[in-house]
Amino acid sequence: MQLTQxxxxxxISLMKIPKDIGGGISFDHQKKVVTxxxxxxxxxxxxxxxxxxxxxxxxxxxxxxxxxxxxARLDIGGxxxxxxxxxxxxxxxxxxxxxxxxxxxxxxxxxEFDQCVDMWDFLEVFLRFCNVSTNPFNQPVxxx
Numbered sequence: 001m002q003l004t005q006x007x008x009x010x011x012i013s014l015m016k017i018p019k020d021i022g023g024g025i026s027f028d029h030q031k032k033v034v035t036x037x038x039x040x041x042x043x044x045x046x047x048x049x050x051x052x053x054x055x056x057x058x059x060x061x062x063x064x065x066x067x068x069x070x071x072a073r074l075d076i077g078g079x080x081x082x083x084x085x086x087x088x089x090x091x092x093x094x095x096x097x098x099x100x101x102x103x104x105x106x107x108x109x110x111x112e113f114d115q116c117v118d119m120w121d122f123l124e125v126f127l128r129f130c131n132v133s134t135n136p137f138n139q140p141v142x143x144x
Contacts, residue, residue, distance in 0.1 A: 003069060005099040011065045012072060012097070014038050016045050018136035034136045036063070045071075047132065049123070052077070059119055062095075063130045070103040072096050074126045076119065081106035092122070094129075 003011070016036035036045035045065050052058035058077035065071050073095040075081070080088045081095075089106040092113070098105045112129065116122045127135055 001066060001069060002102075003065075003097065003099065005097075008069075008071060008097040008099065011043065011045075012063075013131060014043060016047075016063070016130065016132045018047075018132065018134055020136060032137075036132060047127075047130075047136070059122075061123060061126045063132075070095065070097065072126075072130050073103055074109075074122060075106070076122055 015038065017039060019035040019037055030051065032047075032049040034047040034049075036047055037043070038045075043065065044067075045063055046067075048060070048062045048064065050060045050062075055077060060073060060075050060078075062073035063071045074092065075095070076092040078091045080090050081093055082088050083105050084101060089108060092109055093106040094109055094113075095103040095106050097103060110129070113122065113125050116125055123137075124135060
């Protein structure tokens with residue numbers, strides 16, 4: 001399924017409210033999926049938190065609409081990304097839906113990510129970037 005750029009931008013800017021609040025989050029290999037809803041409950045979204053199984057400093061956060069359309073994806077601790085125009089973007093970087101390319105384009109991080117020092121900071125800024133009303137996780141769970 002493809003979206004027009006206007007549809008994608010509208011979905012990205014729409015407020016997203018977590019259906020389930022609570023629980024901590026561990027950044028050591030534990031995947032999480034949180035269901036998000038638009039205020040009028042007409043649109044369902046998903047927040048995915050996907051840590052690497054092998055590298056503790058590698059993680060992906062993404063929001064999806066209509067089950068499988070990635071609206072935004074933040075990659076931390078991974079390799080550089082090569083865009084369709086052959087430009088290489090270093091990690092961390094963000095993918096934002098682009099009509100005709102879906103999530104194939106990566107961009108340098110916007111300024112709001114400049115003060116991030118750990119995965120929790122990146123998660124909180126990413127949630128704001130994606131217009132998620134509330135952090136669905138109470139606090140990070142420290143890994144041992």
